[in-house]
Amino acid sequence: MNKNSKIDFEKLYREQYNKVLRLCMGYVQGDEHLAKDLLQEVFIKVWQHWDSFKGGS
Structure with a gap:
Protein backbone atom coordinates (compact mmCIF):
# COMPACT_ATOMS: atom_id res chain seq x y z
CA MET A 1 0.00 0.00 0.00
CA ASN A 2 1.53 3.27 -1.03
CA LYS A 3 0.91 6.73 0.42
CA ASN A 4 -1.47 7.70 -2.41
CA LEU A 39 -19.65 -0.04 9.28
CA GLN A 40 -16.23 -0.84 10.68
CA GLU A 41 -16.33 -4.31 9.13
CA VAL A 42 -17.26 -2.83 5.75
CA PHE A 43 -14.32 -0.46 5.74
CA ILE A 44 -11.93 -3.14 7.01
CA LYS A 45 -12.92 -5.26 3.99
CA VAL A 46 -12.46 -2.31 1.65
CA TRP A 47 -9.01 -1.68 3.14
CA GLN A 48 -8.03 -5.37 2.88
CA HIS A 49 -9.05 -5.49 -0.78
CA TRP A 50 -8.03 -1.95 -1.75
CA ASP A 51 -5.52 -3.10 -4.37
CA SER A 52 -8.27 -4.87 -6.32
CA PHE A 53 -10.91 -2.16 -5.72
CA LYS A 54 -11.84 -0.45 -8.98
CA GLY A 55 -14.14 2.21 -7.51
CA GLY A 56 -17.21 1.03 -9.38
CA SER A 57 -19.38 0.22 -6.39
Missing part, protein backbone atom coordinates in the same frame (compact mmCIF):
# COMPACT_ATOMS: atom_id res chain seq x y z
CA SER A 5 -3.57 4.59 -1.78
CA LYS A 6 -3.88 5.53 1.89
CA ILE A 7 -4.94 9.05 0.98
CA ASP A 8 -7.46 7.70 -1.54
CA PHE A 9 -8.86 5.29 1.05
CA GLU A 10 -9.21 8.07 3.61
CA LYS A 11 -11.03 10.20 1.04
CA LEU A 12 -13.41 7.35 0.22
CA TYR A 13 -13.99 6.77 3.94
CA ARG A 14 -14.86 10.43 4.59
CA GLU A 15 -17.10 10.67 1.54
CA GLN A 16 -19.00 7.41 2.09
CA TYR A 17 -19.12 7.14 5.90
CA ASN A 18 -22.61 8.60 6.35
CA LYS A 19 -24.10 6.70 3.42
CA VAL A 20 -22.71 3.36 4.62
CA LEU A 21 -23.77 4.10 8.20
CA ARG A 22 -27.38 4.79 7.08
CA LEU A 23 -27.40 1.56 5.12
CA CYS A 24 -26.11 -0.37 8.14
CA MET A 25 -28.67 1.31 10.40
CA GLY A 26 -31.39 -0.02 8.11
CA TYR A 27 -30.01 -3.55 8.31
CA VAL A 28 -30.03 -3.53 12.11
CA GLN A 29 -33.33 -1.67 12.63
CA GLY A 30 -31.68 1.44 14.06
CA ASP A 31 -29.27 -0.16 16.56
CA GLU A 32 -26.50 2.43 16.34
CA HIS A 33 -23.85 0.39 18.14
CA LEU A 34 -24.40 -2.63 15.92
CA ALA A 35 -24.55 -0.42 12.83
CA LYS A 36 -21.17 1.11 13.68
CA ASP A 37 -19.73 -2.38 14.16
CA LEU A 38 -20.98 -3.30 10.68
Whole structure:
Protein backbone atom coordinates (compact mmCIF):
# COMPACT_ATOMS: atom_id res chain seq x y z
CA MET A 1 0.00 0.00 0.00
CA ASN A 2 1.53 3.27 -1.03
CA LYS A 3 0.91 6.73 0.42
CA ASN A 4 -1.47 7.70 -2.41
CA SER A 5 -3.57 4.59 -1.78
CA LYS A 6 -3.88 5.53 1.89
CA ILE A 7 -4.94 9.05 0.98
CA ASP A 8 -7.46 7.70 -1.54
CA PHE A 9 -8.86 5.29 1.05
CA GLU A 10 -9.21 8.07 3.61
CA LYS A 11 -11.03 10.20 1.04
CA LEU A 12 -13.41 7.35 0.22
CA TYR A 13 -13.99 6.77 3.94
CA ARG A 14 -14.86 10.43 4.59
CA GLU A 15 -17.10 10.67 1.54
CA GLN A 16 -19.00 7.41 2.09
CA TYR A 17 -19.12 7.14 5.90
CA ASN A 18 -22.61 8.60 6.35
CA LYS A 19 -24.10 6.70 3.42
CA VAL A 20 -22.71 3.36 4.62
CA LEU A 21 -23.77 4.10 8.20
CA ARG A 22 -27.38 4.79 7.08
CA LEU A 23 -27.40 1.56 5.12
CA CYS A 24 -26.11 -0.37 8.14
CA MET A 25 -28.67 1.31 10.40
CA GLY A 26 -31.39 -0.02 8.11
CA TYR A 27 -30.01 -3.55 8.31
CA VAL A 28 -30.03 -3.53 12.11
CA GLN A 29 -33.33 -1.67 12.63
CA GLY A 30 -31.68 1.44 14.06
CA ASP A 31 -29.27 -0.16 16.56
CA GLU A 32 -26.50 2.43 16.34
CA HIS A 33 -23.85 0.39 18.14
CA LEU A 34 -24.40 -2.63 15.92
CA ALA A 35 -24.55 -0.42 12.83
CA LYS A 36 -21.17 1.11 13.68
CA ASP A 37 -19.73 -2.38 14.16
CA LEU A 38 -20.98 -3.30 10.68
CA LEU A 39 -19.65 -0.04 9.28
CA GLN A 40 -16.23 -0.84 10.68
CA GLU A 41 -16.33 -4.31 9.13
CA VAL A 42 -17.26 -2.83 5.75
CA PHE A 43 -14.32 -0.46 5.74
CA ILE A 44 -11.93 -3.14 7.01
CA LYS A 45 -12.92 -5.26 3.99
CA VAL A 46 -12.46 -2.31 1.65
CA TRP A 47 -9.01 -1.68 3.14
CA GLN A 48 -8.03 -5.37 2.88
CA HIS A 49 -9.05 -5.49 -0.78
CA TRP A 50 -8.03 -1.95 -1.75
CA ASP A 51 -5.52 -3.10 -4.37
CA SER A 52 -8.27 -4.87 -6.32
CA PHE A 53 -10.91 -2.16 -5.72
CA LYS A 54 -11.84 -0.45 -8.98
CA GLY A 55 -14.14 2.21 -7.51
CA GLY A 56 -17.21 1.03 -9.38
CA SER A 57 -19.38 0.22 -6.39
